[in-house]
Amino acid sequence: MLRKSIVTLPKPTIEILARNLPSSSLAFHRFLSSSQQRDDDLVCKVEGFLQRFKSKSMDQRILLQQLPNLLIELSEAAQQDSGPIVNKILDEIQSVSMIYSRKVYALAIEVWLKSGRDDSITEAIILLQDLIGKDENLFSIDEEEIDCINSALARTIHALLEHHGLQNAECNNLSTDFLTKALLLEQRMTDIHKNASIPLSPNIATMNAILALKSMQNKPQEAMSLLDEMILAEDSGDLSLAPNRVSYNSVINSFSKKGMLKYAKDTLLLMFSRNEQKKSEVRPDVISFNSLLNAYSNTKDPDSGRKAEKILDWMEELAQTEGLDVAPNAYSYTAVINAYAKSRSPERAEIILHRLLQRRQEGYNVTPTVVTFTAVLNAISQLSHEDAPVRASSVIALMEELHLTGTVDMEPSTVTYNALLNVWKNCRRNPEAPKEVISILQSMKLKAEHARPNTKTYNLVLATLAKASRKYVELAEGLLDELNDARNVAMRPNSVTYNTFLNVLANSKQESVVQKAFDIFENLKRNSNNGTEEAVPTTETYNVMMKVAVNCMPSGGAVRAEEILEELESVYETSDGKIRPTTISYISCIKAWSRDKEPAKLFHAHELIDRMNLAYDSGNEAAKPNTVAYNALLSCYKDVARNVRTRDDQVDILLSISRLLDEMRYSEDFKPDQITYVTILKTLRNLPIQDERIAGIMKRICELCKEDGKLGEQMVQAVKRIHPKLLT
Numbered sequence: 001m002l003r004k005s006i007v008t009l010p011k012p013t014i015e016i017l018a019r020n021l022p023s024s025s026l027a028f029h030r031f032l033s034s035s036q037q038r039d040d041d042l043v044c045k046v047e048g049f050l051q052r053f054k055s056k057s058m059d060q061r062i063l064l065q066q067l068p069n070l071l072i073e074l075s076e077a078a079q080q081d082s083g084p085i086v087n088k089i090l091d092e093i094q095s096v097s098m099i100y101s102r103k104v105y106a107l108a109i110e111v112w113l114k115s116g117r118d119d120s121i122t123e124a125i126i127l128l129q130d131l132i133g134k135d136e137n138l139f140s141i142d143e144e145e146i147d148c149i150n151s152a153l154a155r156t157i158h159a160l161l162e163h164h165g166l167q168n169a170e171c172n173n174l175s176t177d178f179l180t181k182a183l184l185l186e187q188r189m190t191d192i193h194k195n196a197s198i199p200l201s202p203n204i205a206t207m208n209a210i211l212a213l214k215s216m217q218n219k220p221q222e223a224m225s226l227l228d229e230m231i232l233a234e235d236s237g238d239l240s241l242a243p244n245r246v247s248y249n250s251v252i253n254s255f256s257k258k259g260m261l262k263y264a265k266d267t268l269l270l271m272f273s274r275n276e277q278k279k280s281e282v283r284p285d286v287i288s289f290n291s292l293l294n295a296y297s298n299t300k301d302p303d304s305g306r307k308a309e310k311i312l313d314w315m316e317e318l319a320q321t322e323g324l325d326v327a328p329n330a331y332s333y334t335a336v337i338n339a340y341a342k343s344r345s346p347e348r349a350e351i352i353l354h355r356l357l358q359r360r361q362e363g364y365n366v367t368p369t370v371v372t373f374t375a376v377l378n379a380i381s382q383l384s385h386e387d388a389p390v391r392a393s394s395v396i397a398l399m400e401e402l403h404l405t406g407t408v409d410m411e412p413s414t415v416t417y418n419a420l421l422n423v424w425k426n427c428r429r430n431p432e433a434p435k436e437v438i439s440i441l442q443s444m445k446l447k448a449e450h451a452r453p454n455t456k457t458y459n460l461v462l463a464t465l466a467k468a469s470r471k472y473v474e475l476a477e478g479l480l481d482e483l484n485d486a487r488n489v490a491m492r493p494n495s496v497t498y499n500t501f502l503n504v505l506a507n508s509k510q511e512s513v514v515q516k517a518f519d520i521f522e523n524l525k526r527n528s529n530n531g532t533e534e535a536v537p538t539t540e541t542y543n544v545m546m547k548v549a550v551n552c553m554p555s556g557g558a559v560r561a562e563e564i565l566e567e568l569e570s571v572y573e574t575s576d577g578k579i580r581p582t583t584i585s586y587i588s589c590i591k592a593w594s595r596d597k598e599p600a601k602l603f604h605a606h607e608l609i610d611r612m613n614l615a616y617d618s619g620n621e622a623a624k625p626n627t628v629a630y631n632a633l634l635s636c637y638k639d640v641a642r643n644v645r646t647r648d649d650q651v652d653i654l655l656s657i658s659r660l661l662d663e664m665r666y667s668e669d670f671k672p673d674q675i676t677y678v679t680i681l682k683t684l685r686n687l688p689i690q691d692e693r694i695a696g697i698m699k700r701i702c703e704l705c706k707e708d709g710k711l712g713e714q715m716v717q718a719v720k721r722i723h724p725k726l727l728t
Contacts, residue, residue: 045070046085053092064093064104071107075114083115083123105130106152113159121159128156154205157213203240204247211250220254220263227251227267235279242280245271249288256295261307264295285325286332289315293335297342305340305348312336312352327364330356334372341379346391349379353395360407370413373399377419384428389436392423413450414457421460425467434472437464454490455497458483462500470508476501492534498524499540506547517548539579539622542568546588550595558592562604565589569611572620582622583629586612590632594639605636627670630660634679641686650687654697657683661701665708674715677705681722702726 049070067089074082086108105127112124202210207230214223227243234242248271255264268288274280289311296308312328319327333356340349353376359366373395380392396412403411421440424433441461444453458479465472465479480501483493498520505513521541528536542564549560565585572580590608593601609630615623637657644650657680664672684698702719705711711719719726 045073046089050089050092068103068107071104071111075107075111079115081115083112083117083120086111087123109152110155113155121156124152124156124159128152154209157209204242204244207241208244208246208250211247211254215250215254215257218254218258220251220258220260223251223254224263224267231274243282245282245285245288248282248284249291252288252291253294256291256293256298259295259298259300261295261299261301261304264292268292283324286315286327286329289326290329290331290335293332293339297335297338299342302343305336305343305345308336308339309348309352327366328359329366330369330372333366334369334375337372337375337379341375341382344382346376346379346383346388349376350391350395357402367408368402370410370416373412374415374419377416377423381419381423381426384426386427386430388423388427389420389430389433392420396420411451414444414452414454417444417451418454418456418460421457421464425460425464428467433464434468434475437461438475452490455483455492455494458491458493459496459500462497462504466500466503466507470510473504473508473510473513476504495524495535495538495541498535499538499544502541502544502548506544506551509551511552511554514548514552517545517552521545537579539568539582539585542571542579543582543584543588546585546592550588550592558589558596558598558601558604561589561592562608565608569615580620580622581612581615583612583624583626586615586623587629587632590629590636594632594635599643601636602640605633609633624669627664627673627676630664630670631673631675631679634660634676634683638679638683638686641683642688644688647689650689653683653687661704665704672708672710674705674710674712674718677701677710677715678718678722681719681726685722698723698726 049066070089071086074086090104090108109124109127112120112127114120117123207226211223211226214220214226227247230241230243230247233240248267252264252267255261255267268284271280271282271284271288275283293308293311296304296311301307312332315326315328315332318324333352337349337352340346340352353368353372356366356368356372360368376395377392380388380395383391396416399408399410399412399416402408417440421437424430424437424440427433438461441453441457444451444457462476462479465476480493480497483491483497486492502517502520505517521537524535524537524541527534546561546564549557549564551557553560565581565588568579568581568585586608590605593604593608598604609625612623612625612629616625634657637653641653644653661672661676661680664670664676680701681698684694684701687694702711705715705719
């Protein structure tokens with residue numbers, strides 16, 4: 001009778017007794033001991049069920065018939081201890097070799113998923129595998145059990161995908177474990193449906209879960225194929241699989257994430273068309289349109305902002321004239337702002353913000369969010385004009401004013417101020433930028449918790465200092481020390497922090513920073529070897545270290561840069577491929593050799609171009625050769641030309657330059673630009689033997705430049721500075 005008396009015992013007594021209970025019973029007694037915060041009737045039901053079952057005061061088969069209702073109540077309670085309580089009940093049933101129904105399994109899964117515990121998904125999957133893992137468990141099931149199993153499957157997949165999404169957002173990488181589990185469940189469902197002996201068939205909940213899974217996997221074509229099957233079933237009279245609004249919205253969202261605008265819009269129009277033809281009662285809602293609007297911010301179409309605004313106009317019109325539930329909400333306006341940010345039209349982004357505020361003033365139920373204002377700031381950050389920070393500050397001021405006047409219940413947050421810092425970072429040649437970002441950082445330190453600086457804040461400040469003069473090295477070092485000393489997890493330095501700080505050192509062009517940079521580099525590599533993921537080397541780390549070698553080492557910089565590149569190539573060959581040489585890596589080394597006094601610089605530069613081409617041909621798409629790389633190689637010829645001693649050497653240079661120019665002009669991946677032609681002309685001018693042949697070649701280069709459409713006004717002026725008579 002211990003279970004009954006424990007409910008009424010004083011708290012200290014409960015704790016003493018709990019220490020002597022097996023771990024499987026602790027959650028049960030925590031559940032009972034907190035009855036003041038729960039439904040007393042439910043506590044009594046759970047306790048009574050277990051007592052009667054163990055004492056056999058009632059027929060245990062009759063008790064099992066009552067169990068589903070009890071599990072439904074536990075599910076609705078949604079308490080953290082509900083899951084372990086369910087396992088306790090199931091263990092008691094199994095201890096007497098009784099079998100509970102498939103419906104009980106499904107309800108137990110639902111209780112676990114609603115418990116909100118860290119292990120809830122894992123426990124739910126264990127139960128689900130017991131339920132559907134063997135074909136023999138699924139023979140002779142009735143319609144109610146089919147619905148319960150489908151519901152359990154759908155809920156578990158959605159829980160896995162939700163957790164996968166959170167992990168992806170927090171860790172910046174795929175939570176492959178959860179996604180893999182979802183895919184295994186989908187495969188098991190497919191196997192079940194292929195077995196004609198098993199009456200378990202999918203319902204709309206299961207199909208929608210699979211559609212969500214396809215969307216998460218970025219497989220819109222597969223999602224569309226599944227939707228087509230559902231439409232075909234609906235048209236043949238099987239309404240159990242008739243797609244609902246969630247089905248269509250999942251497919252629209254799937255296409256939108258890939259920037260496949262036409263297909264996203266066609267799916268929306270399909271919903272309209274089937275409704276107008278009386279084939280379906282489903283009509284779009286605001287989520288349908290918002291999913292479509294997302295596509296405009298994921299496309300490379302330079303006119304995406306204007307097209308997104310047209311969709312916004314359409315939504316307002318449909319809401320007013322046809323009474324559809326598609327009136328734009330804050331998400332809708334924010335999506336259009338993001339589209340204008342993508343198409344580099346910050347002025348229109350600001351206009352959309354004021355359009356939203358005007359709608360609110362007119363009485364519509366639409367309120368801007370922090371995300372809305374941040375989207376406008378992100379749009380402004382696309383500008384490098386000197387007035388960009390002023391415009392961004394006015395957006396922040398508007399946000400603060402709306403909060404103070406009670407118009408909106410929000411105020412600038414860390415994300416908002418980080419967006420403002422990003423505007424300053426992207427503002428070119430503004431001498432006030434370092435002072436301003438430091439001022440913003442200091443003011444954030446004094447604000448409420450929701451607006452305090454985080455790691456990204458410091459990274460943005462460091463990035464701004466990296467673009468400024470060399471005098472900010474000490475200040476940057478102080479900021480890095482602040483992060484290292486911080487106790488707050490949100491303010492720990494990460495790989496981006498160290499890469500940005502190394503960039504500050506590289507841009508200082510001071511020999512005194514070299515040792516400090518290489519010490520940090522070695523520490524990051526040690527972190528990687530020790531399994532630390534917070535601050536480890538990335539591709540950017542290796543690239544910045546090459547920059548340090550080139551900019552800050554008065555001698556031997558090119559050799560050291562190439563050693564770092566060789567190390568990077570080795571890491572790529574022996575690791576999972578996340579760290580790899582990029583086009584920038586090879587360009588950095590080629591530029592290093594172009595500045596070096598080494599007589600054999602041309603040999604090294606050509607070898608690097610060959611290695612880059614080989615890396616790309618071998619599957620490293622990040623090492624794709626481009627115009628900048630070949631221009632860097634041509635720059636080596638410009639310096640070597642001054643030291644030519646014989647006519648034969650001069651001819652060799654002319655032939656090499658000719659081959660390189662032909663290679664660029666006939667390449668499908670890249671073409672010569674104005675810098676290419678200017679560099680070649682300067683190289684020819686630097687040759688010591690200036691005769692009619694050289695003059696003729698220079699004129700021919702100018703003709704090719706004109707043929708390629710590169711002889712604009714700026715190019716004309718550059719050519720005149722090289723040789724005033726070339727264009728006469």
